[in-house]
Amino acid sequence: MKIDIQKNLALVKESISLYSARYGRNCSEITLLAVSKGQSNEKIRQAILSGQHRFGENYLQEALPKIIEFSQEALEWHFIGPIQQNKTKKIAENFHWVHGVCDLKIAVRLNDQRPHTLPPLNICLQVNVSEEKTKSGLVLDEVLFLCNECQKLSHLKLRGLMTIPAQKSAISDQRKEFRKLSNLFCSLKQKGFELDTLSMGMSNDLEAAIAEGSTLVRIGRGIFGEREH
Numbered sequence: 001m002k003i004d005i006q007k008n009l010a011l012v013k014e015s016i017s018l019y020s021a022r023y024g025r026n027c028s029e030i031t032l033l034a035v036s037k038g039q040s041n042e043k044i045r046q047a048i049l050s051g052q053h054r055f056g057e058n059y060l061q062e063a064l065p066k067i068i069e070f071s072q073e074a075l076e077w078h079f080i081g082p083i084q085q086n087k088t089k090k091i092a093e094n095f096h097w098v099h100g101v102c103d104l105k106i107a108v109r110l111n112d113q114r115p116h117t118l119p120p121l122n123i124c125l126q127v128n129v130s131e132e133k134t135k136s137g138l139v140l141d142e143v144l145f146l147c148n149e150c151q152k153l154s155h156l157k158l159r160g161l162m163t164i165p166a167q168k169s170a171i172s173d174q175r176k177e178f179r180k181l182s183n184l185f186c187s188l189k190q191k192g193f194e195l196d197t198l199s200m201g202m203s204n205d206l207e208a209a210i211a212e213g214s215t216l217v218r219i220g221r222g223i224f225g226e227r228e229h
């Protein structure tokens with residue numbers, strides 16, 4: 001069966017406005033990031049033709065040819081995967097946003113390697129709200145330190161926080177995890193950090209994320225169907 005990306009995008013946007021209304025949110029403050037990892041250029045092209053221009057990728061080697069292919073399209077590329085030290089230069093040169101920053105060494109490398117001809121690289125700090133040993137991300141106590149350090153790096157712009165919580169099926173359990181990030185986000189803003197991005201919510205936990213204040217949702221399979229590789 002052929003995937004109808006235009007229709008899927010419309011359905012995802014409809015869900016976002018439905019959930020926004022349900023939880024008293026304004027849907028214009030929720031950005032949709034189309035996660036195109038494992039998806040073909042043809043599908044990305046369909047999404048662009050349907051008006052989508054923000055895309056998320058996890059793997060540098062896969063992302064670079066796509067960024068080149070669509071370089072005439074004025075797209076916004078978000079790196080959302082784990083960041084290895086030897087990849088920071090190409091990430092800093094080719095992406096507009098990086099969501100998975102979770103240590104100072106990586107932040108410093110991204111800052112130093114961001115070309116001075118480009119605007120500061122937008123970053124979100126990744127927080128391991130579920131404190132699972134196998135997941136990357138800062139534990140809650142480490143976030144303030146890294147926020148302070150990132151403020152000193154002039155080629156980075158700290159925009160907010162990101163999380164990938166432990167998989168839970170009940171919406172109340174999903175909300176509990178997201179609420180930890182949301183509370184942390186509020187407390188950082190009260191401390192004076194000018195943050196505007198709470199990056200949480202994927203295909204399976206979109207409603208819970210919107211209920212808890214997400215401002216950027218990262219949807220892959222809900223738009224493109226199952227990944228091809």
Ligand SMILES: *Cc1c(COP(=O)(O)O)cnc(C)c1O
Nearest residue numbers: 035080202203218219220221222
């Ligand atoms: C793959 C991925 C997504 C998208 O997941 P779907 O379940 O396909 O919506 C979102 N965020 C991150 C960090 C991912 O790695």
